[in-house]
Amino acid sequence: MSALALLQSAELGSGTNQINELLAKVKPDFVPGWAVPLTAVMIGVGLVVGLVSVNAMFGTWMERKVSGHIQCRYGPMRAGWHGWLQPLADGVKLLLKEDLVPKGADRVLFVLAPALVLASMLGAMAAFPLSHGFFFADFDMGVFMILALSSTTTIGVVMAGWSSNSKWSLYGSMREAAQVVAYEIPLGISLLVPLMLAGTFNLIEASEAQSGLFGMNWFIFRNPFMLPAFVILFTAILAETKRAPFDLPESESELVAGFMTEYSGIRWSFFFMEEYAAMFLFSAVAAFFFFGGFESPLTHLLPEGSVAHQLAAFLTITVKCFAGIFLMMWVRWTLPRVRIDQVMTLGYKYLTPLALLCVLGAGVWEALIAPLWRS
Amino acid sequence: MSATTKYIQNVVRSVKSTLVGMKITGKYLLQKPITVQYPDERLPIPNRYRGIHYLEQEKCILCLACARACPIDCIEMDAIRHGKELEWISFTLDYQKCMFCELCVYPCPKDCIHMGTEYAFVTFDRSEFNLDLLSFKGMAREAKTRMLEAEAKAKAKEEAKLAKAAAAKTAEAPAPPADVPPAGAPPPTPEEAP
Numbered sequence: 001m002s003a004l005a006l007l008q009s010a011e012l013g014s015g016t017n018q019i020n021e022l023l024a025k026v027k028p029d030f031v032p033g034w035a036v037p038l039t040a041v042m043i044g045v046g047l048v049v050g051l052v053s054v055n056a057m058f059g060t061w062m063e064r065k066v067s068g069h070i071q072c073r074y075g076p077m078r079a080g081w082h083g084w085l086q087p088l089a090d091g092v093k094l095l096l097k098e099d100l101v102p103k104g105a106d107r108v109l110f111v112l113a114p115a116l117v118l119a120s121m122l123g124a125m126a127a128f129p130l131s132h133g134f135f136f137a138d139f140d141m142g143v144f145m146i147l148a149l150s151s152t153t154t155i156g157v158v159m160a161g162w163s164s165n166s167k168w169s170l171y172g173s174m175r176e177a178a179q180v181v182a183y184e185i186p187l188g189i190s191l192l193v194p195l196m197l198a199g200t201f202n203l204i205e206a207s208e209a210q211s212g213l214f215g216m217n218w219f220i221f222r223n224p225f226m227l228p229a230f231v232i233l234f235t236a237i238l239a240e241t242k243r244a245p246f247d248l249p250e251s252e253s254e255l256v257a258g259f260m261t262e263y264s265g266i267r268w269s270f271f272f273m274e275e276y277a278a279m280f281l282f283s284a285v286a287a288f289f290f291f292g293g294f295e296s297p298l299t300h301l302l303p304e305g306s307v308a309h310q311l312a313a314f315l316t317i318t319v320k321c322f323a324g325i326f327l328m329m330w331v332r333w334t335l336p337r338v339r340i341d342q343v344m345t346l347g348y349k350y351l352t353p354l355a356l357l358c359v360l361g362a363g364v365w366e367a368l369i370a371p372l373w374r375s
Numbered sequence: 376m377s378a379t380t381k382y383i384q385n386v387v388r389s390v391k392s393t394l395v396g397m398k399i400t401g402k403y404l405l406q407k408p409i410t411v412q413y414p415d416e417r418l419p420i421p422n423r424y425r426g427i428h429y430l431e432q433e434k435c436i437l438c439l440a441c442a443r444a445c446p447i448d449c450i451e452m453d454a455i456r457h458g459k460e461l462e463w464i465s466f467t468l469d470y471q472k473c474m475f476c477e478l479c480v481y482p483c484p485k486d487c488i489h490m491g492t493e494y495a496f497v498t499f500d501r502s503e504f505n506l507d508l509l510s511f512k513g514m515a516r517e518a519k520t521r522m523l524e525a526e527a528k529a530k531a532k533e534e535a536k537l538a539k540a541a542a543a544k545t546a547e548a549p550a551p552p553a554d555v556p557p558a559g560a561p562p563p564t565p566e567e568a569p
Contacts (some may be wrong), residue, residue: 070404072410072414074410
């Protein structure tokens with residue numbers, strides 16, 4: 001029996017948490033029943049933390065390579081093949097750096113801020129399913145939870161800026177606080193468009209709603225208002241993840257890294273991990289609600305419920321997420337940073353009304369025009 | 376222009392300009408980088424590059440023109456004259472001072488000092504920047520002495536060999552008279568014949 005056949009014959013089913021089920025199967029009799037979900041949770045936490053840190057490592061390497069090649073240079077080339085071990089060297093450097101709390105800083109808030117930022121992003125990552133069967137928790141309000149928890153990072157950023165007792169940091173966090181109101185509204189409204197089509201907040205169910213048509217039955221192809229909604233969502237995601245051209249809280253050239261000015265070592269790397277985790281997570285949201293989630297020709301070909309199908313689903317969503325991250329990097333090295341009043345104008349005067357228009361148009365299309373051939 | 380037209384125009388323009396910008400950066404992304412991996416590969420150095428000097432010591436006549444031309448006095452040289460021949464002691468250039476202005480090259484009457492192409496010059500000790508340009512060709516005093524000693528030795532050896540050969544010849548003196556010419560040799564001319 002070949003390995004592939006073995007993989008395909010191992011039935012796992014879908015819709016239930018496989019970690020839990022597998023643990024329940026191998027559990028010896030003397031272990032109490034409540035230990036199974038507890039162990040599953042621990043494994044889930046380990047998976048989420050591992051995913052966030054590996055993603056941050058790969059993200060920094062990718063960022064440096066993409067920015068280097070866009071500027072006609074190589075980027076890191078010395079540590080390993082094309083510098084792929086560079087993030088490891090950076091990580092060791094960050095761990096060994098002096099952990100500094102400036103004199104005059106509010107010590108409690110200063111120490112708490114990066115932890116809060118990273119913790120809220122880790123909490124949001126819990127709603128990200130790795131595949132149909134492997135997830136931390138199957139939230140019915142998955143995307144709602146992602147939006148809610150990831151906007152909590154703003155509180156951490158404001159805390160960091162205030163407690164640093166530095167003008168750069170305070171300016172950075174004030175900008176973040178001003179900016180958050182401008183982009184959270186279009187972010188939520190533009191997500192309503194695919195939510196109308198999916199009819200669910202659940203990420204896995206949204207992915208299942210896009211199955212069929214050889215794995216290419218994605219929401220973005222179903223409705224003419226999906227593309228403008230995606231553009232609005234992508235713009236809002238750039239602001240939410242504090243990426244250029246909306247990296248006003250950080251703005252290294254004018255505010256000397258903004259709210260991160262006073263941070264060093266491992267605490268600084270927490271902010272960095274949060275940024276890359278947010279990029280990954282919001283790319284995942286865009287992938288789940290616009291670009292088919294787990295659905296691709298690869299997942300379509302494999303029999304549903306097999307281990308190979310799960311692996312294909314994981315591969316598909318990872319590739320889609322990194323495509324989104326690459327797009328963000330590409331935009332970052334294309335557009336210059338906008339002013340804070342331009343962010344306000346963009347958020348309030350352009351993105352919000354256009355997102356509302358998209359919702360209206362998509363609703364009318366779904367109610368009146370789509371039933372003509374979808375009956 | 377009405378406010379609505381302007382609004383729509385703004386949206387179209389910003390989307391379009393972003394796409395144009397992304398097209399340009401995308402083109403650069405796919406292009407080959409123009410930088411080089413420095414220690415492994417280096418950009419070609421132009422012919423008239425002003426790097427570390429090199430000296431054609433056998434042409435130099437110790438006229439001190441280069442040392443006098445140097446605006447910061449970083450060239451020092453010393454040699455002993457033996458008639459036309461020079462016994463070199465030192466020709467040093469202090470690269471802590473040198474600013475690579477090339478002013479030492481032009482006054483040279485024998486055209487023997489040049490600017491080279493070597494530029495990466497790193498040491499662990501400052502004193503090593505006081506570079507002896509003679510050391511490349513090994514004509515410093517010690518080298519000269521060593522050379523003379525070696526020459527004298529070789530000469531002595533040669534003389535000893537010759538003496539030995541002569542002694543061997545005298546020992547072999549009652550050899551048969553050479554009146555029979557060797558085969559293939561031209562016949563003796565009448566003048567040579569006794």
